[in-house]
Amino acid sequence: xxxxxxxxxxxxxxxxxxxxxxxxxxxxxxxxxxxxxxxxxxxxxxxxxxxxxxxxxxxxxxxxxxxxxxxxxxxxxxxxxxxxxxxxxxxxxxxxxxxxxxxxxxxxxxxxxxxxxxxxxxxxxxxxxxxxxxxxxxxxxxxxxxxxxxxxxxxxxxxxxxxxxxxxxxxxxxxxxxxxxxxxxxxxxxxxxxxxxxxxxxxxxxxxxxxxxxxxxxxxxxxxxxxxxxxxxxxxxxxxxxxxxxxxxxxxxxxxxxxxxxx
Numbered sequence: 001x002x003x004x005x006x007x008x009x010x011x012x013x014x015x016x017x018x019x020x021x022x023x024x025x026x027x028x029x030x031x032x033x034x035x036x037x038x039x040x041x042x043x044x045x046x047x048x049x050x051x052x053x054x055x056x057x058x059x060x061x062x063x064x065x066x067x068x069x070x071x072x073x074x075x076x077x078x079x080x081x082x083x084x085x086x087x088x089x090x091x092x093x094x095x096x097x098x099x100x101x102x103x104x105x106x107x108x109x110x111x112x113x114x115x116x117x118x119x120x121x122x123x124x125x126x127x128x129x130x131x132x133x134x135x136x137x138x139x140x141x142x143x144x145x146x147x148x149x150x151x152x153x154x155x156x157x158x159x160x161x162x163x164x165x166x167x168x169x170x171x172x173x174x175x176x177x178x179x180x181x182x183x184x185x186x187x188x189x190x191x192x193x194x195x196x197x198x199x200x201x202x203x204x205x206x207x208x209x210x211x212x213x214x215x216x217x218x219x220x221x222x223x224x225x226x227x228x229x230x231x232x233x234x235x236x237x238x239x240x241x242x243x244x245x246x247x248x249x250x251x252x253x254x255x256x257x258x259x260x261x262x263x
Contacts, residue, residue: 021160021183021204027077028187030199046199053196054084054217061212066133074126077207080134081198083153083190085217094215098153099136100143101127102188103206104161127208134210147191151222153213160186160204193221 018025026032033045046057061080071078085093106119124141131139140155147154163181170177187200190211201207222228242248 019204020162021185023203027202027205028200050199051194051196053192053194054086056084058082058196058198059084061210063134063210067130067208070126070130070133071208075205076127076130077202077205078130078210079199079201079207080210081190082212083192083196083214083217085214085220088216088220091216095212096137096215097135097210097212098138098140098155098190099131099134099208099210100140100155100157100188100190101131101206101208102157102159102186102201103127104159104184105163109163109165123206127206130208131210134208136210147193148195149227151193151225151227152218153193153211153215154191155188155209156191157188158186159184160202160206193218 023029023032026035030046030049034042037045043057050058058081061082063078063080067078087093101124103120103124105116106123107116109116111119128139140157142157143155162183165179165181168177168179186203186205186207188207188209189198189200190209190213191197192213194217198209198211201209
């Protein structure tokens with residue numbers, strides 16, 4: 001797969017500590033592999049990790065100069081790829097450009113909520129400007145679902161950075177209480193109905209992922225894999241209705257041999 005920004009990914013600089021959340025100084029697994037494997041091996045590794053879109057690797061999108069300039073000036077990752085669909089005889093491609101944003105918090109968690117909200121909005125505005133400069137039609141700030149099972153595109157978004165709070169708390173895992181929320185590892189990406197996906201954004205920097213999506217792929221995968229042919233939505237609806245009743249009792253089927261084994 002070709003690079004989305006035309007530049008070779010950078011690893012840890014000599015004498016500098018790797019950023020928290022990086023993989024040995026690299027922003028993502030994809031960039032680590034790209035920098036350390038031969039082109040032939042990297043191509044095969046990408047095929048295994050990211051899949052193929054209509055039997056082909058994803059194409060990188062060339063973005064207008066304003067977008068990488070904003071990314072470099074304000075230190076956020078930006079990548080762009082295209083999901084294609086097979087050519088149809090009766091329908092033209094239906095292309096929509098979608099973007100997703102990952103970000104860290106902008107001020108300490110001890111700040112007033114209004115100040116935290118304002119700081120994040122000011123920070124994200126720069127990434128929104130980059131999305132606008134790139135012609136993004138739909139911008140996602142939070143999304144997660146199953147692309148394959150539902151036959152549509154999905155943007156999986158995770159924020160970045162470590163958030164620390166003034167009062168210690170536990171996570172219900174039996175470990176000692178702590179004041180940090182753990183490290184959010186970014187790695188936001190898009191997935192397509194045919195199981196192909198983009199590389200991930202940085203594990204530790206804010207970022208913008210852009211993708212051109214041919215929505216015809218959704219219908220093509222529905223026709224090809226036909227998940228809805230064997231789905232039983234009426235049965236699911238009835239089960240859910242029963243489950244929501246106050247007097248619901250689950251059906252428990254026990255193995256008749258259990259008591260015999262105990263005896």
